Amino acid sequence: IMKFTDISLIDALMSMGVSSFILINALKNFKEIIDLVLEKTPTNISIEDLKHHICEITGVIGVHHLHLWSIDGSTNYATMHIVTNEQDIHEVKKKIKEMLRENQIAHTTIEIERENEKCDEEECNIQTINIEEHHHHHHNH
Numbered sequence: 001i002m003k004f005t006d007i008s009l010i011d012a013l014m015s016m017g018v019s020s021f022i023l024i025n026a027l028k029n030f031k032e033i034i035d036l037v038l039e040k041t042p043t044n045i046s047i048e049d050l051k052h053h054i055c056e057i058t059g060v061i062g063v064h065h066l067h068l069w070s071i072d073g074s075t076n077y078a079t080m081h082i083v084t085n086e087q088d089i090h091e092v093k094k095k096i097k098e099m100l101r102e103n104q105i106a107h108t109t110i111e112i113e114r115e116n117e118k119c120d121e122e123e124c125n126i127q128t129i130n131i132e133e134h135h136h137h138h139h140n141h
Contacts, residue, residue: 032073045076045103053103057095059086061115068105079109081119 047068054063062083070076078100086092089112100108113119 045105050078050100050103050105053099054080054082054096057092057099059084059092060096061085064119065111075107076105077107078105079111081111081113083113083115083117085115 045068047066050068051063051066054060060082064081064083066078066080068076068078082092082096084092093110093112096110097108
């Protein structure tokens with residue numbers, strides 16, 4: 001445009017337009033990037049819905065200590081405690097993992113508990129342990 005007109009202001013206006021376009025798109029992606037860095041729960045998956053679907057699986061009595069996160073925005077991870085009295089726990093885990101895959105959760109860690117088993121982690125109380133205060137000494141006899 002500058003080649004055919006004598007308006008030198010066009011270069012500055014075009015530069016500001018391109019810069020604005022880049023800034024607007026960067027800000028749109030900023031929240032998503034922060035969520036990934038913080039490994040937040042993916043917004044497209046409801047933890048309450050997952051709990052409900054897991055509890056509908058034959059043999060599952062309950063689920064707790066369920067955590068869901070994503071590292072890269074496309075691969076979702078989950079950890080959970082499953083309460084069951086089924087003898088074939090492998091079949092229960094298989095059904096749970098199939099259901100989770102259908103809900104875009106590819107990597108799962110499942111801890112199995114029995115109905116009468118007390119779980120100290122049923123309510124998520126994350127505590128930090130000061131390693132300096134917990135020394136273990138091993139002695140040879």
